[in-house]
Amino acid sequence: MTEIKNKSDFLKLHLKDNVAVALHAITKETQLTFEGRSYSFTEEIPQGHKIALIDLNKGDHVIKYGYPIGHLLSDVKAGQWLHTHNVKTNLSGTLAYTYEPNLQPVVYPKSQLTFKGYRRKNGKVGIRNDLYVIPTVGCINGIAEIIVENFKQSHPNLGTFDSVTILKHPYGCSQLGQDHQNTRKILIDAVQHPNAGGVLVFGLGCENNTVAEFKEKLGDYDTDRVKFLVAQKSQDEIEAGEALLHELLQATKDDRREDVPLSELKVGLKCGGSDGFSGITANPLLGAFSDFLVSQGGSTVLTEVPE
Numbered sequence: 504m505t506e507i508k509n510k511s512d513f514l515k516l517h518l519k520d521n522v523a524v525a526l527h528a529i530t531k532e533t534q535l536t537f538e539g540r541s542y543s544f545t546e547e548i549p550q551g552h553k554i555a556l557i558d559l560n561k562g563d564h565v566i567k568y569g570y571p572i573g574h575l576l577s578d579v580k581a582g583q584w585l586h587t588h589n590v591k592t593n594l595s596g597t598l599a600y601t602y603e604p605n606l607q608p609v610v611y612p613k614s615q616l617t618f619k620g621y622r623r624k625n626g627k628v629g630i631r632n633d634l635y636v637i638p639t640v641g642c643i644n645g646i647a648e649i650i651v652e653n654f655k656q657s658h659p660n661l662g663t664f665d666s667v668t669i670l671k672h673p674y675g676c677s678q679l680g681q682d683h684q685n686t687r688k689i690l691i692d693a694v695q696h697p698n699a700g701g702v703l704v705f706g707l708g709c710e711n712n713t714v715a716e717f718k719e720k721l722g723d724y725d726t727d728r729v730k731f732l733v734a735q736k737s738q739d740e741i742e743a744g745e746a747l748l749h750e751l752l753q754a755t756k757d758d759r760r761e762d763v764p765l766s767e768l769k770v771g772l773k774c775g776g777s778d779g780f781s782g783i784t785a786n787p788l789l790g791a792f793s794d795f796l797v798s799q800g801g802s803t804v805l806t807e808v809p810e
Contacts, residue, residue: 513537513554516783517569522553522585524779529554535582542582551779553585565590568782609791611798618768619760621700624725628767629697632758634664634751636703636744637690639717640675640710643734647671647705650744657745663758664700675712687712691721694729700758701728701751703744708735727754766800774807 512535513523523537529548534541537556548554553567559579564571573590594600620628636647647669654667661667670693674686690712694702706714714733721729730747734740772789775781793803 514783515556516567519566519569521556521559521564521566523556524783525550525552525554540581544582546584548584553590555579555581555583555585557581564593609794609798611795614765614799616765616799617762618765620763620767621697621758622761622763623697624728625723627697628763629699630768631665631698632663632700632755633698634661634667634701634703634748635693635696635699636667636669636705636748637693638669638671638675639690639704639706639712639714641671641673642676642710643705643707644669644671646734646740647744650705650741650748653741653745654748657749658752662752663755664752676710678711683711687717687720691717694721694724699728700755701748702730703747703751704729704731705744706731706733708733764800765796768796768799768801769804770796770801771804772806 511526512529513525515523515538525548528550529535529544531544531547533544535544536542540556542554553565558581559565559575561575561577563575565573565575565585571593573592575585576589576591579585579589618630620630621632622628636651638644638647651667651669655661670690672686672690678686690704693699694704704714704717706712706717708714714731718731728751730751732740732744732747737743770792772793775785789803793805796803
């Protein structure tokens with residue numbers, strides 16, 4: 504039997520926890536010493552999975568991060584693997600519950616840090632200078648691709664643009680009511696995004712999401728940075744599209760990054776795919792980053808709140 508005494512083999516996340524996380528796969532017949540106690544493993548423990556630190560009985564809470572995350576379906580011994588075969592959530596069958604967090608806000612001192620951003624005419628700040636092509640309807644995605652490909656051949660270094668993105672989608676036609684309004688709203692938000700140094704709104708001409716109504720709902724916009732094209736009103740929409748992208752390129756030729764206070768930075772957070780380590784690596788790191796940025800007056804946006 505192999506004996507391991509390296510504390511990095513598994514990690515206890517909170518003083519109240521009765522489980523630890525395996526930091527690597529632990530093979531059968533391994534003996535491991537942790538916090539002065541010896542554990543003998545009679546089964547393989549996969550990386551990132553839970554290990555019982557003490558003997559537990561059926562119905563006992565499984566404590567991780569200092570809180571119950573479920574209960575046991577059978578008795579287990581110290582060193583035994585805990586997973587879906589012997590642990591069940593405490594929320595199963597629960598129709599109502601209350602959340603009473605013990606919040607302990609973390610506040611960092613103010614600093615004079617800045618980031619390099621692009622200041623837009625409306626005062627917003629982008630961290631990139633991108634060129635967007637936004638089809639109002641899905642059936643012209645292919646034509647948009649041809650326009651962009653021709654533009655890239657004429658301007659291989661893209662000038663001051665960091666990238667060219669076609670916001671392809673299958674919507675904009677035969678949509679009604681709220682469904683149609685949501686599509687238009689999302690596309691309008693993209694036009695107004697501060698990362699967009701230039702935007703070509705590209706319509707077909709017979710879709711529900713017409714360019715005329717789109718422009719009306721858009722409101723005030725920078726006419727040098729936002730252009731419109733309707734394919735059915737153009738003799739050659741590909742040539743016209745390339746010309747408009749060239750105009751947008753010319754409009755951004757003097758764009759330069761400038762120092763912007765950190766208080767104006769907005770960062771969106773996205774789940775990268777939960778695994779056994781996201782709760783001890785990425786999530787706490789992004790939490791600490793959010794606390795720091797908010798302390799400086801900035802913002803983070805978290806949509807997947809269980810993370």
